[in-house]
Amino acid sequence: MAPHGVDPFAETEDQQALRALARDVAERELAPNARHWDETEEFPQGSWDAIRKADLFGITVDERYGGMGMGDIEAAIVLEELARHDVSSAILAQLTFNGPPRAIQHLGSDAMKERWLPMAASGEALFSIGISETEAGSAVTHMRARLTPDGPPGPAGQAYRLNGYKNYVTGGHKARCCLVWCRFPDSEGAKGIGAVLVDLEAEGASVQGTHVKMGLRGTSEAELAFDDVRIEPEDVLLAGDASSSDAFKTLISHINHERCGNAAMCIGAAQGSLEYAVRYMNERTIGGRPLAELQGLQWKIADMATQLEGARLLLQRALRLAGPHGTPPALETAMAKAAANLAAKFVCDESIQLLGGYGYSREFPVERAYRDIRGLCIGAGTVEIQRNFIGSQVLRGATTSSTGWRNPLV
Ligand SMILES: Cc1cc2nc3c(=O)[nH]c(=O)nc-3n(C[C@H](O)[C@H](O)[C@H](O)COP(=O)(O)OP(=O)(O)OC[C@H]3O[C@@H](n4cnc5c(N)ncnc54)[C@H](O)[C@@H]3O)c2cc1C
Structure with a gap:
């Protein structure tokens, strides 16, 4: 019997074409080399070149700067397809779609857009994000990276010197630019945190090392030091104010793009593992x-497919609420990210189990997917931090916008 309703998440013809293109790139160019990037921990240059050649880096960048001006739904489609075969390579696109270029587009000045966005759209440069520090991961408001004024303000505004050390900067060792969250003068706690763009070729910016990791071994996480780096007034993306946490709140809400991208990659990797397990069985x-x-094994597949589909639907709602050029809402995003992280962990783990001894072998892709998505459960705000937010919101009587569900006890 044909279904009576219309699938509210059905893709448009353009979105289907984009998915087909990303799938083709992933199958032809990423899949054959994914094991190589993982084993050697080399930067996946071949993946970068393939994504660039297919013009996929520019999809979320405004048309004025050489992009295609698409939104979060299209970003998620591409990330899902790339991650279905290699999460390390998908992260390269994630950094452009949902990293600094998106923040520049939404929050930056025209001069900043003209300088950086064409490089993002064309795939000329990799961008990175420097938020975490050794003593400030989940406790982000404890960050110490700090700006101090460099001389009196000029006609364009105040210039600064940046000092700080950022930990776990994905792709920071290869990036041209880093979006650095830091304190503006005389600030503590959430107040006064803002963000600047640092050209990583600038004097005083250096790579101190890269982490040796369990998964996502193609895209290393770097430690970056900023030693008296000159920050021009036009490098300030969002100025912090020592008496207000508004800039920090704006930056935190903008991370919802990255969280949705993270969820999309989890769904893609889990989908790839589920398909592999089904073929194998x-x-x-x-x-x-x-x-x-x-x-007994069919029940495993049932649980895997159901959890994955649940996460997919939560993500779709968050993406659609963002609209073509907005930002996904916080509660729906946190639910989507936590659900996708946990679904991917479950699906990838069970895929290994279903393949038996072969599942545990590095010659089969399901164990790599498991190691890769494990990192996504920590990056962009851990599962626990998403739960803290969801729990506190629900206890205050918050509702998700599409259900209108309300806790009757509040
Ligand atoms: C693959 C990967 C890529 C990353 N990329 C970047 C990047 O590009 N840029 C960047 O700035 N950072 C990046 N990070 C860093 C990441 O954001 C942090 O690792 C993360 O925020 C957790 O911080 P932490 O490692 O200091 O752990 P901690 O904050 O020390 O947390 C340790 C454990 O305690 C839990 N925890 C902490 N606080 C609470 C709480 N209040 N309630 C309950 N549980 C809590 C955490 O969930 C975690 O399980 C990346 C991390 C990974 C793994």
Whole structure:
């Protein structure tokens, strides 16, 4: 029987074409080399070149700067397809779609847009984000990176010197630019935190090392030092004010783009693992019967597909609420990110189990996907931090915008 309603999340023809393009790039260019990037920990230059050649880096950048002016839904489509085969490579696109270029587009001056956005759209430069510090990860308001005024204000405004040390900057060792969250003068706590753009070729900016990790081994996380780096007035993305936390709140809400991208990559990696497990179960016979006939294993597939679909629907709602050029709302985003992280962890883990000994081998892609998505459960705000936010909001009587569900006890 045909369904009676219309799928509210059906993709337009343009979105289907974009998905087909991203899928083709992922299958032809990313999948054959994914194991190589993982084993060697080399930067996935071949993936970068392929994404660039397909003109995919520019999809979310405004048309005025050489992009295609698309929104979060399209970004998620591409990230899902790339991550289906290689999360390390998908992260390169995530940094452009949902990293500094998106922040510049929404919050930056015209001069800043003209300087950086064409490089983002064309895939000429990699961008990175410097928020975390050794003593300030989840406790982000404890950050110490600080600006001090450099001389009196000029006609264009105040110039500064930046001093600080940022930890776990994805792609920071290869990036041309880093969006650095830092304190403006005389500030403590959430008040006075703002953000500046640092050209990583500037004097005083240096890479101090890269982390040796479990997964996402193609895209290293770098430690960046900023030693008296000159920050011109036009490098200030959002000025902090020592008497207000408004700039910090704006920056935090803008991270919702990155959280949705993170969720999309989790869904893509989990989808790839589920498909691999399904193929394997149909081919692998035990005592003359394919694994797919064993009901105990069919239940695993049922749970995997259901959790994945639940996360996908939550993500779709957050993305659609953003509209074509807005920002996804906080509560729906936190739910989508936590659900996608947990679904991916479950699906990728069960995929390993379903492949038996082969699932545990580095020669099969499901164990790499598991190691990769494990990092996504920590980056862009851990699962626990999403839960803190969701729990505190629900206890205050917050509702998700599409259900209007309200806690009757509040
Ligand atoms: C793959 C990857 C990529 C990353 N990329 C970047 C990047 O590009 N730029 C950047 O700035 N940072 C990046 N990070 C850093 C990331 O944002 C931090 O690791 C994360 O915010 C957690 O901070 P932390 O590591 O200091 O852990 P901590 O904050 O020390 O947390 C340790 C544990 O305690 C839990 N916890 C902490 N506070 C609470 C609380 N109040 N309630 C309950 N549980 C709590 C955490 O969830 C975690 O499980 C990346 C991390 C990873 C793994």
